[in-house]
Amino acid sequence: xxxxxxxxxxxxxxxxxxxxxxxxxxxxxxxxxxxxxxxxxxxxxxxxxxxxxxxxxxxxxxxxxxxxxxxxxxxxxxxxxxxxxxxxxxxxxxxxxxxxxxxxxxxxxxxxxxxxxxxxxxxxxxxxxxxxxxxxxxxxxxxxxxxxxxxxxxxxxxxxxxxxxxxxxxxxxxxxxxxxxxxxxxxxxxxxxxxxxxxxxxxxxxxxxxxxxxxxxxxxxxxxxxxxxxxxxxxxxxxxxxxxxxxxxxxxxxxxxxxxxxxxxxxxxxxxxxxxxxxxxxxxxxxxxxxxxxxxxxxxxxxxxxxxxxxxxxxxxxxxxxxxxxxxxxxxxxxxxxxxxxxxxxxxxxxxxxxxxxxxxxxxxxxxxxxxxxxxxxxxxxxxxxxxxxxxxxxxxxxxxxxxxxxxxxxxxxxxxxxxxxxxxxxxxxxxxxxxxxxxxxxxxxxxxxxxxxxxxxxxxxxxxxxxxxxxxx
Numbered sequence: 460x461x462x463x464x465x466x467x468x469x470x471x472x473x474x475x476x477x478x479x480x481x482x483x484x485x486x487x488x489x490x491x492x493x494x495x496x497x498x499x500x501x502x503x504x505x506x507x508x509x510x511x512x513x514x515x516x517x518x519x520x521x522x523x524x525x526x527x528x529x530x531x532x533x534x535x536x537x538x539x540x541x542x543x544x545x546x547x548x549x550x551x552x553x554x555x556x557x558x559x560x561x562x563x564x565x566x567x568x569x570x571x572x573x574x575x576x577x578x579x580x581x582x583x584x585x586x587x588x589x590x591x592x593x594x595x596x597x598x599x600x601x602x603x604x605x606x607x608x609x610x611x612x613x614x615x616x617x618x619x620x621x622x623x624x625x626x627x628x629x630x631x632x633x634x635x636x637x638x639x640x641x642x643x644x645x646x647x648x649x650x651x652x653x654x655x656x657x658x659x660x661x662x663x664x665x666x667x668x669x670x671x672x673x674x675x676x677x678x679x680x681x682x683x684x685x686x687x688x689x690x691x692x693x694x695x696x697x698x699x700x701x702x703x704x705x706x707x708x709x710x711x712x713x714x715x716x717x718x719x720x721x722x723x724x725x726x727x728x729x730x731x732x733x734x735x736x737x738x739x740x741x742x743x744x745x746x747x748x749x750x751x752x753x754x755x756x757x758x759x760x761x762x763x764x765x766x767x768x769x770x771x772x773x774x775x776x777x778x779x780x781x782x783x784x785x786x787x788x789x790x791x792x793x794x795x796x797x798x799x800x801x802x803x804x805x806x807x808x809x810x811x812x813x814x815x816x817x818x819x820x821x822x823x824x825x826x827x828x829x830x831x832x833x834x835x836x837x838x839x840x841x842x843x844x845x846x847x848x849x850x851x852x853x854x855x856x857x858x859x860x861x862x863x864x865x866x867x868x869x870x871x872x873x874x875x876x877x878x879x880x881x882x883x884x885x886x887x888x889x890x891x892x893x894x895x896x897x898x899x900x901x902x903x904x905x906x907x908x909x910x911x912x913x914x915x916x917x918x919x920x921x922x923x924x925x926x927x928x929x930x931x932x933x
Contacts, residue, residue, distance in 0.1 A: 472504040481558045541595065549708035560600040583652060593618050594671035595663045595737075599640060601679075604653075604735040608646040610661060610674055610737065612638050625649050625676065626660045628759045630909045645676070646735075652676060654731070658759040660740060662905045669875055669904035673740045675758045683708070685816055685836050688720060694790065700834050702858050705818045706730075710857045736762075740902035743772055745864070747782075750846075750871030754828055754863045755902065755911060761817040762840075764830055768862065770808060771841055772897040780804065781891035782843075787876050793851030796844040797875050798831055798886070806885070809840030819860045823852035826865035826872070826916040847876055864915040874914070 516553035570622040598609035614621060624635040625645065632925075634649030645661060646652060653660070660673040683706030690701035703717045704710055705729040711717065745752040756765040771777060783806050784798035801808040816836040821827060827846045845865060855861075865872060879889040905911065 474850060485561070511772045522725045536570050536813065550768050559923070568824040585652045591615065592670060593621060593663055593665045594621070595661060597674060597737045599762065600736055600738060601734060602646070602737065603774070604732050606646070606734070607644040608652070608735050608737065609642050609644055609675070612640050612643055612663065614640045614665070622664045622667075624662050624664065624907065625652060626662055626907060628657070628659075628910055628912075630905065630907050632907055648692045652678075652735070657682070660905045661737075662907075668702070669906060671904060672901040675736075675738050675740050675762075677736040677738070677762045679736055681730050681733075682727065682815070682817065683730065684727045685818075686721070686724060687836060700836060702836060738766075739901050740905075741769060742866075742902045744898045744900055745777075745868070745894060746898065747871055747875065748895065749874040750868060752868030752871050753866050755914065756863045757819070757821050757861070757868045757912070760819040760821045761860050762808075764814060764817055764860050764862040765818070766813050767841075768843065769899055772899050775843060775896075776802065776810060777894055778895040779896075780879075782875055782888070782894065783891055785878050785880060785888050785892075786886045787847070787880070790850050791851070794825075794847035795851040796846055797844060797872070797892075798844040800831070800842040802841070804891065806842075810840065812840060813837050814839040817854070817860050817862075818857075819862060819926055821912070822863040823847075823855045823861055824849040824915070825918045826863075826869075827852070828863040828865065829855065829861040832859065845872065847872075864912060866911075866914045866916065869916045881891050 569621040593612070596611040596613055598611050600607045606793040611699075612621060612623070618640070620637055621638050621640075623638055623645070624645065625633040625879035627633060633651045633655075636643075636648045655676070655678040658675050658677040660692050661676055662669050662673040663671050685702060686704035686706075686709075688702050689698055691697070693701050701716070702710065704721065709717055709721065740756075740758075742756065743754040746752060756769070758765045779801060780802055781804050782797050782799040783801055783804050784796075786797075798806075813835075814830065814837070816832070816839065819829075823829065823846045825846060825848055829844055829846070831842040831844050832839040839860065846855075875892045878892060881887050881889040
């Protein structure tokens, strides 16, 4: 064989068990029988088409056009001089493979197939076959407005009746539909998602029971402008930046000073829907030397803040850090916070970037998790706190971004809050509790009619011992 195309043909056909015969009809017949084999992998079929397109094969077919051959009935149909190309009804693209120029007249061989779709379907079917239970997977993360919001349904062969529901924060269903394993466009089947003002959850059900972690469906809407004023901290002369509103919405419409100032505000930019983001719903397991603490997130209240924390945790940022600030009582004798997430352990460190403040609607209470920051509203980074009471942290509502809540680990939280304090002014503990690791784990299924926030640990779970110290609080 002198032609490069001959060598390519032999290289491709060799692994398929086909050897070039002296009679080109015999070679074509062997290839035809392979093409009729429906169990042949897609990659092998495509290799067969490429091999058949090589020059010497094309010339052999031309010379053998007057000899009888076996009929071709496969989805891969060879277009010769005397036969037009036929394609599968599922085809979505055509690739024309042009042989090298020859002294003999020859026609290009056209292989028409929906390779991308077939590979995608085969991948889904393989996962379904291997799946031990039904589940949802993200087909991709970003979906533009008016485009499909595709998710993948995976289930074993013996699955029951499958449905999905889109649930809001309170567990109210925004729409439901029956599904089968494969790709599902939630946007087309539940148009109500266009009206979402905040994240919802796509939950899979099997025979009426929720199964697997849901997928968070986040509408990508531009955030409103944060409105601030300079104010004086209660009980001191320390000035600070006070959050008074978001866009055109005032946190306290009865505040006359804020009402007067709002008339001078520049109008907010319009809030538009750019599309949707889909991600698996997750929890965080904070492994401390006092025991594990499990945190559930609120992407419906602060999606960017949740994503920031999850990203840092997945990259190991919080591993082997400490709770550097513990304030068991504020100056009014109310349980306040424990604080960690600083890689330097000093209270001044961070990830190297600042995070924009989000208008979270999650009220502070025992077990609520928020982002610590400086006076600049957009100065949060990696440091987080866990509230120890409603009475001690209610004033943080609207001023700091709460993005999660503790659902288990009350004993560990109490033990950390009970730590001996070396410096009451800063809340520095004598022996700082250690965060060994923060693991991101799948969240449990969402239950229709239930708001998971109700699973937050209850106030009576922790009783902070009385103390005579009154540490300075932020």
